[in-house]
Amino acid sequence: MTKHNRPPGSQNEFQTLLEAPIDEVEYGLWIAWNGRTGTASFELLPDKNLANLHRNIHTPACIGETRLLKGGGSGTTVFAGELFSEKLVWKHGGQKDTGEVFALAEIEHELLRRSAKAADELRSRIPCFRGVYLSPHHFRVRSQELWTILRQAILKWAKDEADSPHNSLHGSDHSLNKRNSRQISLCKGQTRVDVHTGSVRVFLEDCDSGPEQRVCGYDTLKVLVSCLRELQAKHFWKFSLAQVRYAFFSIEK
Amino acid sequence: MKYVGLYSDTFCLVGRCSQSTIGGQKPRTASSLLISGELVGDTLHALIDQFFDVLRALQELALPCEKNDIETVRKEIDQITDKTTAADVSPLLDSFVGKAIRKNWHPIRGRLHIVREIGFALNEGSLVLTPKEELPGKILSVLVWKVRARMSDIFATASVEETLIFRMRNSWRGILRHAASLEGEACTHRIWTCGLTDAGLHNMFFSDGRLWLFDLGEPSLQPLPAFLTKFLMSFFHALGMEETSDGKSWVNRFVESTCHKLEITDATKVKLSSAYEAFDVALDRLVVEIFEGEEAVRGLLVKYVIVQLMSDAAFCLKRWQTKGGGSKSYDNHHTGLEKWLWRAIWDMYVATDVSHTYSEICLERETSERDQ
Numbered sequence: 001m002t003k004h005n006r007p008p009g010s011q012n013e014f015q016t017l018l019e020a021p022i023d024e025v026e027y028g029l030w031i032a033w034n035g036r037t038g039t040a041s042f043e044l045l046p047d048k049n050l051a052n053l054h055r056n057i058h059t060p061a062c063i064g065e066t067r068l069l070k071g072g073g074s075g076t077t078v079f080a081g082e083l084f085s086e087k088l089v090w091k092h093g094g095q096k097d098t099g100e101v102f103a104l105a106e107i108e109h110e111l112l113r114r115s116a117k118a119a120d121e122l123r124s125r126i127p128c129f130r131g132v133y134l135s136p137h138h139f140r141v142r143s144q145e146l147w148t149i150l151r152q153a154i155l156k157w158a159k160d161e162a163d164s165p166h167n168s169l170h171g172s173d174h175s176l177n178k179r180n181s182r183q184i185s186l187c188k189g190q191t192r193v194d195v196h197t198g199s200v201r202v203f204l205e206d207c208d209s210g211p212e213q214r215v216c217g218y219d220t221l222k223v224l225v226s227c228l229r230e231l232q233a234k235h236f237w238k239f240s241l242a243q244v245r246y247a248f249f250s251i252e253k
Numbered sequence: 254m255k256y257v258g259l260y261s262d263t264f265c266l267v268g269r270c271s272q273s274t275i276g277g278q279k280p281r282t283a284s285s286l287l288i289s290g291e292l293v294g295d296t297l298h299a300l301i302d303q304f305f306d307v308l309r310a311l312q313e314l315a316l317p318c319e320k321n322d323i324e325t326v327r328k329e330i331d332q333i334t335d336k337t338t339a340a341d342v343s344p345l346l347d348s349f350v351g352k353a354i355r356k357n358w359h360p361i362r363g364r365l366h367i368v369r370e371i372g373f374a375l376n377e378g379s380l381v382l383t384p385k386e387e388l389p390g391k392i393l394s395v396l397v398w399k400v401r402a403r404m405s406d407i408f409a410t411a412s413v414e415e416t417l418i419f420r421m422r423n424s425w426r427g428i429l430r431h432a433a434s435l436e437g438e439a440c441t442h443r444i445w446t447c448g449l450t451d452a453g454l455h456n457m458f459f460s461d462g463r464l465w466l467f468d469l470g471e472p473s474l475q476p477l478p479a480f481l482t483k484f485l486m487s488f489f490h491a492l493g494m495e496e497t498s499d500g501k502s503w504v505n506r507f508v509e510s511t512c513h514k515l516e517i518t519d520a521t522k523v524k525l526s527s528a529y530e531a532f533d534v535a536l537d538r539l540v541v542e543i544f545e546g547e548e549a550v551r552g553l554l555v556k557y558v559i560v561q562l563m564s565d566a567a568f569c570l571k572r573w574q575t576k577g578g579g580s581k582s583y584d585n586h587h588t589g590l591e592k593w594l595w596r597a598i599w600d601m602y603v604a605t606d607v608s609h610t611y612s613e614i615c616l617e618r619e620t621s622e623r624d625q
Contacts, residue, residue, distance in 0.1 A: 089467075099470075099471060100448075100468070100469065100470045100471070103448045103469055103470055103471040103472065104448070104469055106448075106471065106472060107447055107448050107469065107472055110445075110472055111314075111447075114314045114316065114445065115310075115313045115314055117313070118309075118310035118311075118313035118314045119310075119314065121306060121307070121310040122307070122310055122311075122314070122447050125307065125464060125465050125466050126447070126448075126449075126465070126466050126467070126469060127467055127469075
């Protein structure tokens, strides 16, 4: 990856990444959902093409044990792959698939406010949402627009977040509120993406203070995924969508 | 990688329990059991028992304020006239029949309309077909476009009935009235679907007597009969999705007969017979155990099955086009697209067969409605 040493807040921070040739942008964004804690986290991970499964499938490079899964009549490519020791089922899917896979998070969220016994009956029989992986290669020839458009999506989410009195970003409240700002920081090596309320900063730099990661809750993630789906519908993009093969609520029994 | 530690903490619970995969140790879909002839007897009843547990949980999961809107539905239905189109149907009415009306009968975007457009294009020869697509393309052009075409024009052993797509033109009104005329709470009250609206046999694992469900969508509220559409139609639909031994296509259910018409293969005749037997068991048990013996729901369930099979045929044709079917290939990396055409033909064939088999049940209700 090209090394950039621009300081945070530089006037040209967006331009820095936009200028990077696609072959040098080999990190993708992994948005992971944890249903037990009700939080989403963000991380940039090295990218990998799984051309043996499908020429357009990209996942984090640390994925293992990949294989195509049979079945399904919709024509969507479905495959198994282990990420961080967790066996996942992945879909290489468009905006409809994103909605369907993310719906698992919505279901998990909704079950919490419904009949406990019946909710347990369902939880023990269904998979749960794990995350969405966005590779620069998912954005095909429009890869240079990736960060610009993603920035707009996150801006919309950030604005909605700011407008809502009920939402807060898990774990980031006090110190950030002092600056009248909320923040998510995504760090991996020399790459860093900062999202603030009302502004987004995307730049490459050395992270002297070490990686920092923040997480958000369900409502925030829902808005973000909704924005991503709009982009998918507009540009016919497909992402790698992950769900857990385990009904972990039943495993605890 | 510093973040790996953080992720390991998050996921350690799952990692420790890696043997408890959804579907048991050797997961099999219920549709594969059906296709292999194993979904019979105790296995079939055990699967239905498990599915009924899910249905009862879904009934319980609906909040009291979400359950009942039947009076509003009936009032809106009373206002429907001959001039009302599917596009005018309110979201409330549409959801009452599983969102089937606008999706299928919308005069511009409806699946049945799109099928007719594709049929027109096939008939006038404006689509580019590969050699393997020519036969199914020709059949489809008759099935969905030719006016007054009969099933027996195409299929060697089919009835002389008019093809289904023409008979279905305005049937959404009858379906709505049928659904709203039912009386029991199990028929009219809504359930919370938990995203299981596509819960057909193909989206169920059944192993060691336990049922798991996958391929969920967004949760919504629907009356139970509408919710059961995918489950019941899948007894027939699954046969169109049996994978070939190389896993690259679906088994073609048809062969050309000596009289240059199509007939279903011998293997298909056996599988279809088994599918009907399993379907009848499921239908009987649903009426008795879930709908408390309200017989009138039986005809509605069959109508939903027929509509959904036709709808899925349309889906296949749309999918064929989306993947490049009917167009010059250019850099298209997809091959073997003719499988989508054959699957559409199967769905249409079996929809007509179901309609013919259960015609008395469906007609019975329509006659009594007219008498009222």
